[in-house]
Amino acid sequence: MSARADWIPVALVPALALVALPFIPSGATWLTLTVAGLAMGMMIFMMAAGLTLVFGLMDVLNFAHGIFISFGAYAAASVLTRMSARLQEASLASDLSAMAPAVLAAIGLAALLGLFFERVIIRPVYGEHLKQILVTMGGLIVFEQLILVVWGPDMIPLPRPGAISGSFIVGDAAIERYRVLAVVVGVVVFVAMWLLLNRTRIGLLVRAGVENPEMVESLGYRIRRLFVGVFVAGSGLAGLGGAMWAMYQEQVNAQIGMQVLVVIFIVVIIGGLGSVGGCFVGAMLVGLLANYTGYLAPKLALGSNILLMVLVLLWRPRGLYPVGRA
Amino acid sequence: MSRLLSGDLPRSRALAVLLALLLVGLAAAPFLFPGTRSLNVAAKIAVFVLLAASYDLLLGYAGIVSFAHTMFFGIGGYGVAIAMARLGSGWGALAAGCLAALALSLAVALAIGLLSLRVRAIFFSMITLAVASFFQILASQLSGVTGGEDGMNVRLPEPLGSKLVAYYLVFAAALALFLVLLRVVNSPFGRVLLAIRENEFRAEAVGYRLVNYRTAANCLAAAAATAAGILYAIWLRYTGPQATLSFDIMVDLLLMVVIGGMGTMYGAAVGATVFVVAQSYLRDGMKALSGALAGVPLLPELFHPDRWLLWLGVLFVLSVYFFPFGIVGQLRARAARAGA
Numbered sequence: 212m213s214a215r216a217d218w219i220p221v222a223l224v225p226a227l228a229l230v231a232l233p234f235i236p237s238g239a240t241w242l243t244l245t246v247a248g249l250a251m252g253m254m255i256f257m258m259a260a261g262l263t264l265v266f267g268l269m270d271v272l273n274f275a276h277g278i279f280i281s282f283g284a285y286a287a288a289s290v291l292t293r294m295s296a297r298l299q300e301a302s303l304a305s306d307l308s309a310m311a312p313a314v315l316a317a318i319g320l321a322a323l324l325g326l327f328f329e330r331v332i333i334r335p336v337y338g339e340h341l342k343q344i345l346v347t348m349g350g351l352i353v354f355e356q357l358i359l360v361v362w363g364p365d366m367i368p369l370p371r372p373g374a375i376s377g378s379f380i381v382g383d384a385a386i387e388r389y390r391v392l393a394v395v396v397g398v399v400v401f402v403a404m405w406l407l408l409n410r411t412r413i414g415l416l417v418r419a420g421v422e423n424p425e426m427v428e429s430l431g432y433r434i435r436r437l438f439v440g441v442f443v444a445g446s447g448l449a450g451l452g453g454a455m456w457a458m459y460q461e462q463v464n465a466q467i468g469m470q471v472l473v474v475i476f477i478v479v480i481i482g483g484l485g486s487v488g489g490c491f492v493g494a495m496l497v498g499l500l501a502n503y504t505g506y507l508a509p510k511l512a513l514g515s516n517i518l519l520m521v522l523v524l525l526w527r528p529r530g531l532y533p534v535g536r537a
Numbered sequence: 538m539s540r541l542l543s544g545d546l547p548r549s550r551a552l553a554v555l556l557a558l559l560l561v562g563l564a565a566a567p568f569l570f571p572g573t574r575s576l577n578v579a580a581k582i583a584v585f586v587l588l589a590a591s592y593d594l595l596l597g598y599a600g601i602v603s604f605a606h607t608m609f610f611g612i613g614g615y616g617v618a619i620a621m622a623r624l625g626s627g628w629g630a631l632a633a634g635c636l637a638a639l640a641l642s643l644a645v646a647l648a649i650g651l652l653s654l655r656v657r658a659i660f661f662s663m664i665t666l667a668v669a670s671f672f673q674i675l676a677s678q679l680s681g682v683t684g685g686e687d688g689m690n691v692r693l694p695e696p697l698g699s700k701l702v703a704y705y706l707v708f709a710a711a712l713a714l715f716l717v718l719l720r721v722v723n724s725p726f727g728r729v730l731l732a733i734r735e736n737e738f739r740a741e742a743v744g745y746r747l748v749n750y751r752t753a754a755n756c757l758a759a760a761a762a763t764a765a766g767i768l769y770a771i772w773l774r775y776t777g778p779q780a781t782l783s784f785d786i787m788v789d790l791l792l793m794v795v796i797g798g799m800g801t802m803y804g805a806a807v808g809a810t811v812f813v814v815a816q817s818y819l820r821d822g823m824k825a826l827s828g829a830l831a832g833v834p835l836l837p838e839l840f841h842p843d844r845w846l847l848w849l850g851v852l853f854v855l856s857v858y859f860f861p862f863g864i865v866g867q868l869r870a871r872a873a874r875a876g877a
Contacts, residue, residue: 272659335858340659344602345795345857352788352850360838360847469784473670476663484660510678517671524652 220531224495231503239383244502250390252498253397257452259475261445267421267485274347277468278354283317283450284457306372321450329442366464483530543723549872583711584769589793589805591761597800599754600734605665607786608672609759613766614776618689626692646759650752688777798863
């Protein structure tokens with residue numbers, strides 16, 4: 212987004228993959244892990260993108276972002292369990308006809324919830340960080356409890372459609388189909404977002420709003436309306452990410468949003484608060500590193516992203532791609 | 538009396554009565570409310586009043602939101618438990634555990650403060666969330682040292698074996714440390730914190746280094762939380778991830794401080810009491826209500842005894858909007874109006 216492209220952080224992603232290569236005994240394992248890492252990174256990116264954009268645009272840090280993820284996951288689970296008959300047939304067409312409504316339901320419900328959240332919970336506390344954190348935390352508590360009211364406290368097992376379970380065999384490497392699908396969806400989302408932000412008028416306004424909201428407003432654009440749009444779109448994306456994450460885990464529980472929220476925060480901090488490109492790079496790094504360390508040193512795996520965050524912050528204290536305002 | 542309270546009087550008759558009742562109730566709890574359950578509730582209130590007060594130092598006075606407060610609470614508990622498991626159950630081991638826990642907490646608080654409070658207060662919130670979840674993972678992964686998910690039992694030296702002695706130790710220590718915290722927030726240092734909370738730029742322009750003051754507040758709060766963790770481990774004779782480190786306790790703490798009243802210290806005491814009592818006894822009431830509503834769709838689920846947090850969450854959001862100074866703020870405002 213800056214005038215001169217800064218490729219060093221982007222180069223970190225293949226660099227990390229190459230550094231891991233000699234440590235992993237077989238090339239096939241490396242390939243499997245790399246695809247798994249990229250797939251995980253893509254899902255994290257989808258869940259984190261809305262959060263970082265909302266922060267960049269309106270200076271709102273939404274601690275309740277995890278709720279959109281949870282609601283997306285639960286909506287997808289509800290639709291898929293209703294349609295489990297179709298999933299038995301294991302043909303691609305019938306699988307897709309079950310998955311499409313599930314994914315749409317996830318996006319729709321999360322977006323609706325996002326609209327409600329922006330209107331009711333966040334609007335009264337613009338510009339007050341302390342209250343924002345408190346109120347969004349409160350929203351998180353209330354809606355997490357509401358999930359328990361509506362869907363019950365038990366874990367819901369989620370059947371993964373037949374056509375996208377199983378693996379491709381490439382040489383010696385087994386690559387799960389679902390991970391390939393996740394990578395494809397993630398790339399599509401990222402490219403669509405990039406085009407929207409960089410090639411359209413709305414994107415121009417959003418980028419300008421991130422840099423200097425007062426100026427955009429004084430030029431006569433309603434930045435509030437823009438913000439509501441971004442918030443709803445970001446929530447919908449989080450819902451999509453949540454649905455994909457739930458299908459990846461093959462189960463849903465009420466804590467799902469809270470569990471990934473920590474990783475999402477780490478990704479957003481690594482990328483630079485407000486930067487979509489940084490968020491993407493950060494998500495890839497976190498996904499790859501989690502899979503490599505998970506294989507090489509399982510005990511370290513969960514702490515690896517904290518370590519990564521500390522290293523990145525020592526190098527660039529405001530994240531990989533610092534955005535305008537400090 | 539005024540000296541003991543550091544000149545920070547309740548400033549509301551209702552609040553004064555409430556606090557006096559709480560003090561007398563806790564002091565005489567073993568005699569007033571016999572029974573294991575009510576003594577447990579009393580000890581929990583004492584520990585959480587201290588923990589919430591130390592959190593209020595950060596949230597209400599320094600104006601920064603930390604999600605790592607239960608981490609320090611947990612360090613206290615685990616410090617004692619690990620020392621007792623390794624060095625035997627003597628007084629020396631107890632002291633060593635306390636000192637090691639305090640030292641570790643101070644070091645971690647200092648590191649977090651210096652790393653993240655430089656940039657923006659909001660950064661601090663995210664970093665503390667990440668570090669706290671890292672500690673939680675550490676505690677459950679290093680099962681050789683910490684007992685993993687099962688936690689650890691704490692064997693105490695002899696006179697503490699009696700629940701009565703342990704209760705009075707917990708009560709006295711919590712009360713003393715609460716008064717110390719009250720002293721801190723009413724000292725010149727506390728005034729500077731308030732100044733920073735009210736107007737960062739002006740405070741910095743006057744010549745106070747924000748990072749130094751905020752980091753110092755973070756370290757003080759961490760030390761007090763560690764002490765609360767030590768007391769809780771002594772009372773429960775157990776420590777584990779669910780009892781001390783879990784994110785649920787962090788959420789509970791936020792609720793206590795905000796509902797009680799941020800930036801008032803007494804609010805932490807009131808909030809912690811209300812919360813612990815609600816946690817322990819609200820379920821019974823909700824069970825009755827849920828039973829009475831049986832047959833009506835959805836309503837019994839909403840009032841299910843396990844959903845008590847839902848209602849406290851709603852109360853929390855409402856109090857952030859409408860009563861930013863919580864119960865204590867409301868009582869004081871009423872007293873001020875009556876006096877004027």
